[in-house]
Amino acid sequence: MDRRTFLGGVAGAAAAATLLRSPEARADARPLAASPPAGFSPLSAPGVVVRVKKPGCLEANGIYPKADDAREMLRRALSELTGKASLADSVKSFLHPQDRVCVKVNGIAHENMATNKELVLPFVQAMIEAGIPGANITLLEQYPGFMQATRIRPRDVPAGVTMSWHSNNDATMDWRPIPGGGRAKFVRVLTEATALVNFALVKDHSIQGYTGALKNVTHGCNVNPQDFHERHGSPQIAMLAAQDVVRSRLRLCLYDGFKLMAHGGPLYKQPQYVVPHEAVYAATDPVALDAIGWGEVEKARAGFGLKSLTDEGREPAYIRAAESLGLGIADPKKITLREITL
Numbered sequence: 001m002d003r004r005t006f007l008g009g010v011a012g013a014a015a016a017a018t019l020l021r022s023p024e025a026r027a028d029a030r031p032l033a034a035s036p037p038a039g040f041s042p043l044s045a046p047g048v049v050v051r052v053k054k055p056g057c058l059e060a061n062g063i064y065p066k067a068d069d070a071r072e073m074l075r076r077a078l079s080e081l082t083g084k085a086s087l088a089d090s091v092k093s094f095l096h097p098q099d100r101v102c103v104k105v106n107g108i109a110h111e112n113m114a115t116n117k118e119l120v121l122p123f124v125q126a127m128i129e130a131g132i133p134g135a136n137i138t139l140l141e142q143y144p145g146f147m148q149a150t151r152i153r154p155r156d157v158p159a160g161v162t163m164s165w166h167s168n169n170d171a172t173m174d175w176r177p178i179p180g181g182g183r184a185k186f187v188r189v190l191t192e193a194t195a196l197v198n199f200a201l202v203k204d205h206s207i208q209g210y211t212g213a214l215k216n217v218t219h220g221c222n223v224n225p226q227d228f229h230e231r232h233g234s235p236q237i238a239m240l241a242a243q244d245v246v247r248s249r250l251r252l253c254l255y256d257g258f259k260l261m262a263h264g265g266p267l268y269k270q271p272q273y274v275v276p277h278e279a280v281y282a283a284t285d286p287v288a289l290d291a292i293g294w295g296e297v298e299k300a301r302a303g304f305g306l307k308s309l310t311d312e313g314r315e316p317a318y319i320r321a322a323e324s325l326g327l328g329i330a331d332p333k334k335i336t337l338r339e340i341t342l
Helices: 004-009 011-020 069-081 087-092 118-127 144-149 213-218 236-241 286-303 318-324
Strands: 047-052 101-104 138-143 162-165 195-207 209-211 251-262 274-283 336-341
Touching: 047 069, 047 213, 047 251, 069 087, 069 118, 069 274, 069 336, 087 118, 101 118, 118 195, 118 274, 144 162, 195 213, 195 286, 195 336, 209 213, 209 286, 213 236, 213 251, 213 286, 213 318, 236 274, 236 318, 251 286, 274 286, 286 318
Parallel strands: 047 336, 101 138, 101 195, 138 162, 195 251
Antiparallel strands: 047 274, 195 209, 251 274
C-alpha cells in the first residue's frame, strides 16, 4: 500500500498519530508554542459543548441576528461554560489582561453566511471590560473582502483594536513540514499572539465535507491553505491543528450558528441549502465542537433528502484524526452537549 492510499479514507485517522511521531515531524522548525501569562490557567473543558438556541432571533430578512438576542445568547453560552454571570467575567476564564489576542472570524461565503458582527463585537467589548488593552486585540481574516462580509468596520471596534487580513502572505515564521501534506507557514498575527479565539460557522464544504472550528484556523491562518485539500483534508487538517503554533494558543471556539449550510459550501452559491439554525455554540474543545456541528449538517442534509457526507465520499475524517492526536473528543457518545433554549 503506498503512502497516498494509506492516508486516504478511514486510514487517515490512524495514520495521523503515526505521522506526528515520524522523523519528518520531528524535523520541524524551531518551536513556536505560546504560554499563558505567569500564574494564569485558562479554562479547559474537554468534550463539553454548550448550545444556546432562541427561536425568532433572526431579523425579518432572515440573514442577520438581532443584536440584543445575539449578545444574550453569547452571554448564556459562556456563562454555562464558565459558571460566571457576565460576559466580561466569562472572558476572564479564558484570557488574561497581558494576553495578545488573535480573534479569527470567517467571511468566505460573504454577507449572507459570515460570522456576524452582532456576535463578535459583544465579545470584543467584553475583552476590553476584562482588562485587555485594545492594542492587544486583533481581528483576523484571510482577505479584506472576507472581513468586510462580517460587516465589522473600524468605527465599530474599541479604540486600539486592529482589523487585519493576511492575503496568504503575511508570515514571519520558517516553513514547517507537515507530515502527509507538504509544508506550512502560519500568519504573523497568530504567531505574534499568545491567545486565539475562534469564531467559526456550521457549514458544508465541497471538498472537506465539513468546515467548522478546526478548518477556520488551519486554513484561515495559513499562507498556503490550497496545499491541504487532498484526501478531503484528512488527516492534514488534524496535523495542522496539532502544531504548537495552533494548539498552544487556542483558548475558545464559538460557532455563529444563526444559520446552517447543509450543502454547496463553502461559498454561498446554493442558498436553497442555507437554513435558520438560531444557535450559538461555545467550547474549548474544537474537536467536540466540530463533531457536533458535523452531526447538525448531516441532520439538515437528511431533511433535504441529500446523501450523508460519508455516502457522498466527503466524510470529514480529519475530525477523528484530530482526536487521535489528543486535540479533543470526536465520539458524540463521549461529548457532553449542554443545551439551553431561551
